[in-house]
Amino acid sequence: MALTDSIHKKKTLWRTCLLTFGGSCVLVVIALLMTFVFPHQPYIHALPALTAFFVLGAAGCCIVRCLRLLDASYGVISQLSAHDDITGLPNRQWFFDRLDEELDRAFRYNHPVSLIMVDIDHLRRVNDTFGHALGDTVLAEVARLVSANVRTTDRVVRYGGEEFVVLLPETTMEQALVVAEKVRMVVEVNDLNLYGPPVKVTLSCGVADVRFVQKKKGPLRDAFVLAANTAMRLAKKHGRNQVQAFVPKTDKHIRLV
CATH class of the missing domain: 3.30.70.270 (Reverse transcriptase/Diguanylate cyclase domain)
Structure with missing residues (x-):
């Protein structure tokens, strides 16, 4: 059971990182396209900075999420290393x-x-x-x-x-x-x-x-x-x-x- 939870946490960690990276790339591409397509629009040059702000925020959330998952995984590993897998008793x-x-x-x-x-x-x-x-x-x-x-x-x-x-x-x-x-x-x-x-x-x-x-x-x-x-x-x-x-x-x- 603990091993299954560990595998699930690992998949969740990868999914979170990939979604954050993919979303950040999409935002950057959209911001650059908007800058080239509408170069004379008011405040258009502030769009990259605003995009960078959102990307940094998403990266921060991803880091926090990763740290929480790593902490939970460490608890699972500690539990497995201190207990017998057949009986569930301490070793x-x-x-x-x-x-x-x-x-x-x-x-x-x-x-x-x-x-x-x-x-x-x-x-x-x-x-x-x-x-x-x-x-x-x-x-x-x-x-x-x-x-x-x-x-x-x-x-x-x-x-x-x-x-x-x-x-x-x-x-x-x-x-x-x-x-x-x-x-x-x-x-x-x-x-x-x-x-x-x-x-x-x-x-x-x-x-x-x-x-x-x-x-x-x-x-x-x-x-x-x-x-x-x-x-x-x-x-x-x-x-x-x-x-x-x-x-x-x-x-x-x-x-x-």
Whole structure:
């Protein structure tokens, strides 16, 4: 949809420029003809100046119109560069920018912040059975279900492949576990109808609280994401379709039962 709007704006821009140029040429030709045909008419020599005034006015309007269209196109491009085209969710780069902001805010005001790393179980099997087009439908439907079952202040992101991340500001580990389990159950009980037999989709979720993350090398955000990813991979290792919490202080991962 955004790409179609961008193409339409480009055509409108060209149409505006061509119409302005064509109209200006016609005015100039008419003014010159009038000067040669009626050279002795009163005020005839003022006609070129008047024509130039109208041409400049039309050019100014064209420039304003072009600037508005370019500004709108820039907004479309920014939207496309920051969002995933399959799910409509923000992408990884957008997520890292917001995560940096949220971590700064959390440490400034001593507020909790948690992450949920979500992985769609056996998505490759869906792709192999139904094709990648319907696999994309699964991604879009899971994105819709996850987004519909978190708070408006939470941020759901397409992290890559079959993985999503949920950024939960002002949320402790215990609260994030509840959210993760809710999301997991909602997806499990909603069979996805992919224009054929309903498909059972489950999620493996890993939860991390920034208060339990120990920074070693690199930015804190990387250690934070790694903690959630580690818990998520443990959930997959232990049978999938479950939630695991990362707690490095005890070097354990607590499964939500």
